[in-house]
Amino acid sequence: MSTTTENAATTAATTIPTTMRAVVVHAPGDYRLETRPVPTPGPGELLLRTDAVGICASDLKCYHGAAKFWGDDNRPAWAETNRIPGHEFVGTIVAGDDDTLTKRKVTLGDRIACEQIVPCWECKYCLEGAYWMCNVHDMFGFKGYDGAMAEYVLVPAKALTHPVSSALPGQVAAFAEPLSCAFHAVERGDIKFGDTVVIAGAGPIGLSAIAGARQKNPLRIIALDVVEAKLDLARKVGADITINIAEDDAVARVKELTDGYGADVYIEATGHPSAVPQGLNLLRKLGTFVEYSVFKDNVSVDWSIISDDKELDVRGAHLGPHTWPAAIKLLETETLPMSEICTHQFPLEQFQEALDLVGDSAGASVKVSIIPALHA
Ligand SMILES: [Zn+2]
Ligand SMILES: [Zn+2]
Incomplete structure (x- = not known):
């Protein structure tokens, strides 16, 4: 991965604003919609406009402060404070340097999904190829990196990305995460x-x-x-x-x-x-x-x-190692009844309603998603 700043020049396909709306973790049960700066991608990084982000049981567990992280006593039972949650997402590439785009075999305007784990690529597990059990275990929206409950999300150089058809509704494309798991x-x-x-x-x-x-x-x-x-x-x-x-x-x-x-x-x-x-x-x-x-x-x-x-x-079983391409391929065949599985889509302003709906196990929801382009 490149560490030189000379080729960090970003090429924007569209005008990117300087601030964005984002859900931010303050404490268990206290997530707020705030204005945050839009991240600027450095070398090796990409900036995505978030197309959709799904909410999963693990998001809810963190929201209630009930998550357990065995072997990591220093970690609270929720997502890090000040973190933007959201690990089940797809977005459209709006900025990134040419080297990074070439390396990831993408161009501006392409849609990609990111694996939820951002491996360190240095620990025993990563070196053995078991990157999904990475000892550092940084994950979008939980620890180390901001997630996608925001208008934009930064893809770090260490992230794993997969192309997904832009023809799919965002919430369907973002279902690649639970499907690969x-x-x-x-x-x-x-x-x-x-x-x-x-x-x-x-x-x-x-x-x-x-x-x-x-x-x-x-x-x-x-x-x-x-x-x-x-x-x-x-x-x-x-x-x-x-x-x-x-x-x-x-x-x-x-x-x-x-x-x-x-x-x-x-x-x-x-x-x-x-x-x-x-x-x-x-x-x-x-x-x-x-x-x-x-x-x-x-x-x-x-x-x-x-x-x-x-x-x-x-x-x-944990996460979805080596299964993303097959999961995306199945979604792209459009043979699954995805309109019945992706039951609810909310704008960012209604993130609280979305979280509450996921928590209501007696409710009629299956997959609840947030679509930043929607407006309340
Ligand atoms: Zn998930
Ligand atoms: Zn690792």
């Missing part, structure tokens, strides 16, 4: 053609995992949720069978469908504590449990089911 969860499940795959939760991640599992085409994809409308969506993105667990016993149904054995793979995408024992119980012996969601509280289970009883493979 769910694709990673699917890959962690090592799905085989003969598998019965159960996916718990039909929110943004669960629906994305169903869409991803469909790409792998196993024998059977079963979706679990308690909201009928979400189960409808689950079928539209590729579930063969849906079970409303408020009405039906998921463990009994799955066993019935698998000659009494149980599922081969279970992907947990609800964040609800009861979904953990549910998965352990409905898996067959030697099955694979993939944990993706974020929990508010600790979850306890009978660990002997993992060892003595079933010899399960229990795997975590």
